[in-house]
Amino acid sequence: MSAVVPAVCKATAAVIFLHGLGDTGHGWAQALSAIRTPHVKYICPHAPVMPVTLNMNMAMPSWFDIISLSLDAEEDERGIKQAAESIKALIHQEVKSGIPSHRIVLGGFSQGGALSLYSALTAQHTLAGVVALSCWLPLRDSLSQSVMGCNKQMPVLQCHGEADPLVPPIFGHLTVEKLKAMLNPSNITFKTYPGLAHSACPEEMMDIKEFIEKQLPPINQ
DSSP states (O other): OHHHHHHHHOEEEEEEEEOTOOHHHHHHHHHHHOOOOOEEEEEOOOOEEEEEGGGTEEOOOOOOOBBOOOOOOOOOOOHHHHHHHHHHHHHHHHTTTTGGGGGGGEEEETHHHHHHHHHHHHHHSSEEEEEESOOOOTTTTHHHGOOGGGGGGEEEEEEETTOOOSSHHHHHHHHHHHHHHHOGGGEEEEEEETOOOOOOOOOHHHHHHHHHHHHHTTOOO
């Protein structure tokens, strides 16, 4: 299931946005509706509920298991790849409904941002871009070989709060360096926000709006 913000007029583009650990798509659907672009449909899917090792195996909405949030943490490779396939299926569903993949932006916050990056980099569709907020790059050591040529030029907006205690800014800096090594560096934008913890802020939301409007202009332009 997904929380969907329909386009004001006929949808000619889509944003698929993935929430963070323990959340649902509803909050981000509300946030995106405040910066909506009339011809764009916003889809905010809900993650399945599963036990999460990081949170003492408590069951909560999670795209994949998180063992730890240290730089050298063991990763749930099977879970990450399985989750990415479900996101690619969502992209395919939009393509089947008439929105071409190059008119789709993938994005997410925290764990959702991590999954959006991994899914986009390994997708076989050419995407309009990725919005990666307060996140990291999963399976980064093995990812270089998996990046599809069709997305080597993909624009990326990466944002991170400078006071983030949960996903420290170093994760953002390491991620942007890795992305620049894999993709066209001139298409990658990294923005940080002083004083921002593990959340979003109005300035960041306006940066997201600007990025979406640039990558998904009205079809008659």
